[in-house]
Amino acid sequence: QEELVDSGGGVVQPGTSLRVSCAASGFRFTSYTFHWVRQAPGKGLEWVAGISYGGTQYYADSVKGRFTISRDNSKSTVSLQMNSLRPDDTAVYFCARAPILVPSGMDVWGHGTTVSVSS
Amino acid sequence: DIQMTQSPSSLSASLGDRVTITCRASQGIRNDLGWYQQKAGKAPKRLIYGASSLQSGVPSRFSGSGSGTEFTLTITSLQPDDSATYYCLQYSRYPLTFGGGTKVEIK
Numbered sequence: 001q002e003e004l005v006d007s008g009g010g011v012v013q014p015g016t017s018l019r020v021s022c023a024a025s026g027f028r029f030t031s032y033t034f035h036w037v038r039q040a041p042g043k044g045l046e047w048v049a050g051i052s053y054g055g056t057q058y059y060a061d062s063v064k065g066r067f068t069i070s071r072d073n074s075k076s077t078v079s080l081q082m083n084s085l086r087p088d089d090t091a092v093y094f095c096a097r098a099p100i101l102v103p104s105g106m107d108v109w110g111h112g113t114t115v116s117v118s119s
Numbered sequence: 120d121i122q123m124t125q126s127p128s129s130l131s132a133s134l135g136d137r138v139t140i141t142c143r144a145s146q147g148i149r150n151d152l153g154w155y156q157q158k159a160g161k162a163p164k165r166l167i168y169g170a171s172s173l174q175s176g177v178p179s180r181f182s183g184s185g186s187g188t189e190f191t192l193t194i195t196s197l198q199p200d201d202s203a204t205y206y207c208l209q210y211s212r213y214p215l216t217f218g219g220g221t222k223v224e225i226k
Contacts, residue, residue: 035215037163044206044217044218044219044220045155045157045163045206045217047208047214047216047217050213050215058213058214059214060214061120061214094162094163098210103210104153104169104172104210105151105152105153105165105168105208105210106163106210107165107174109163109164110162111161112162
């Protein structure tokens with residue numbers, strides 16, 4: 001069964017850091033690019049960051065310089081290190097995969113992990 | 120950045136109705152577009168990729184069309200399970216961008 005399991009969310013204060021992770025199973029990890037997508041309460045979907053097989057990183061302007069996406073191909077995990085968190089980073093964070101060979105967007109998603117930034 | 124303008128933002132339709140949702144890209148994206156369905160509290164589920172290819176396991180009442188800058192998601196006969204919010208996503212160029220969403224309600 002192909003699965004992504006998101007974890008690491010929590011309640012943090014503004015200006016602090018948090019790391020969320022995504023554990024993949026049931027498929028060949030290196031055949032996919034991975035993304036983080038977030039959804040603020042009552043709002044739409046917002047792409048946050050992506051990482052290729054070789055480690056090339058892409059970021060939304062709203063998180064550039066504050067967030068870092070990484071992957072560990074040996075452990076089939078993807079992480080998002082979030083620094084200098086702000087209240088508007090409050091959201092459910094979803095991990096998603098996208099095939100490399102035939103680009104077709106995100107096909108499998110994690111269930112999401114909730115990040116709340118509040119004083 | 121490529122802007123995705125999705126319309127309408129919400130609609131209400133009856134069971135069996137034909138429903139159409141549109142996404143317009145601010146620049147050409149070939150057919151690098153997907154459609155997603157999201158129910159409250161759940162992760163998005165892909166319905167369509169490549170603008171018109173149906174995801175395995177998705178009912179055939181869902182279809183997608185378009186290329187370049189204009190794209191459409193059609194539900195040919197609305198069912199109770201189709202009550203959800205629908206999003207388009209362009210994956211032609213970074214940053215990836217979603218449409219604003221369309222909330223579909225059943226009358």
